[in-house]
Amino acid sequence: MLTTLTRKERERQQREAKILQLARGMLRESGYLGLSMDRIAAEMEYSKGTIYQHFRNKEEIILALANEALEARIELFEQAATWPGNTRERISAIGAAAEEFVERYPHYFAVEQIVRSSSIWEKTSDERQQFMRSCEQRCMQIISGIVRDALAHGDLTMPKNRAPEDLVFGLWSLNFGSYIIMASSNSLGEVGIGDPVAALRDNQSFMLDGYGWRPFSHEADYPALMDRVRREVFSDE
Structure with a gap:
């Protein structure tokens, strides 16, 4: 009601x-x-x-903005997760959603980094901290759900003693860490990284290939798929 x-x-x-x-x-x-x-x-x-x-303080405002950021990220992830393809295509669509988030909401991505400082986090309320944790869990659930679908369909076999969340953590750290470096470094070109987004896409694909997630990257054009997802799912928003 x-x-x-x-x-x-x-x-x-x-x-x-x-x-x-x-x-x-x-x-x-x-x-x-x-x-x-x-x-x-x-x-x-x-x-x-x-x-x-x-x-109660400006740190609480920062956390409120970070929670807004996570809600925006969840919305994009939920849209991407419904992409009508196989599980490897759907996980690639999540990668496209992560790209879309950073490009569409650079201020939100910056807030996500700021709020993780202990000097800020420790001054915020338990209520907003818990809301942020629940949002992060929702992001994890969306992606781990695709991993579990891949296991159920036989597209992927997890190594012994490894859970779907371990794979998701690898993708999360690779993606989030890469975008932090892109946002904070002005010398990527000077050290030979001419197209960091393309490098990130390749690294994500190689990681998934390493897990044995089929179809492999040499069997499908996942960068083209990610471009298509961004055009067809997100371009009209």
Whole structure:
């Protein structure tokens, strides 16, 4: 049954959304150090006390934005997971969704990195921390579900004493780590990495080949498939 919000509750939601909107802009323009409760209060023409009624500190705002980021990531992953192909194509579609996320929401990707600093995380509420954990679990479930489908269809056989989540962790660390390096390094071209996204795609494919996930990368054009997923699933959004 739907619950009707009171006018005061609606106004509170609207204020909170406005706070997060302003915070996103400040992070984009000035980074973490440029975000402050004073600036937000001044922009909104509210007292600082009103802002603190919504968020107890700026770290809590960062975590709220990180949770927004994860919700956006989940939405893209859920769309990609329904791609009408074999399991290797579907896991490649998830890779396309990860690319789409970073390119469409660079500010969200930056927030995902900032919030993992212990100096920020330790100042945030248990409630928002738990919400972030549940979002990360949902991302894991989407991808591990495809791995389990691959096992059920005989496209993949996991090594002994390895769970689907171990494979997902490998993809997660390869993908997330690669994009962190791309975002933070200005010298990739100088060290011989001319197209880091293409290199990431290849490395993901080689990893899946190594696990024995069929069809292998020499049997299908997965980069072309990922381009197609991005055109057909995400281009109209």
